[in-house]
Amino acid sequence: MKIVFATNNKNKIKEIQSMLPPSIEIISxxxxxxxxxxPETSDTIEGNAIMKANYVTQKYGYDCFADDTGLEVDALNGEPGVYSARYAGEQKSAEDNMDKLLLNLKGKTNRAAQFKTVITLNLKGQQHLFTGIARGEITLEKSGDHGFGYDPIFKPEGHQETFAQLSLEAKNIISHRGKATRALITFLND
Structure with missing residues (x-):
């Protein structure tokens, strides 16, 4: 089975392809x-995932899936949320985004946060949504050089390392995207 993944993020493609069985091939x-x-103009993570999947299906005629992910920080009332990629501006710089988040959390003791991924699958004229959540906390400083985005400052529950300190395999087991992807795979295999 070949299916389009509605993203240009090569890190996401690599991460999800590594979780899929050999029978499912991602097309970029x-x-x-x-x-x-x-366009990603919805004010919700679910809305953006739906918007991206529908764009590809309607404009190009392919079955596809799309995801959207946000980091939701309790002490910041859920920020950056749907604006995670462009939190510090349209340049979408991970370094700038992390710096802004750490600055906004300065002096706050509640550093609880969660990553949320929603995957929308358009398949054979039907739409299905899969959600994955990884709870954890925002660290005081960046650690690790694996992963991407906010990974160097997010420490998942039950771990002493940030996502950026974990191997891709270890991260995929516990991550938001891993959980949503496993739900997608289970659905596709059924």
Whole structure:
């Protein structure tokens, strides 16, 4: 089975392809000739995932799945949430985003947070949603050089390391995207 993953993020493609059985092959947006920026203008994580999947299905005619992820920090009333990728501006710099988040949490003792991923699957004319959540806390400083995004400052529950200190395999077992992807795989295998 071949299915389009509606993202240009090579890190996400690598992370999800490593979890899929060999019978499922991801096709990139680049491979179908979709080089434009897909709109992500919803004010919810679910809405953005739906918007991206529908864009590919309607404009290119492919079955596909799309995800959207947000980091929700308790002490910041759920920020950055749906704006996680562009929290510090449209340049979408992970370093700038982490610096802004750490600055906004300065002096706060409640550092509880969660990553939330929603995957929307458009398959054979039907739409299905899969959600994964990883709870944890925001560290005081960056640690680790694996992963991407906010991984160097997010320490998942039950671990002493940040996502950026864990191997891809270890991260996939406990991560938000891993949980949502396993739900997607279970559905596809059924």
């Amino acid at each position: 947006l680049e491979s179908i000739g979709c080089n434009e920026e897909i």
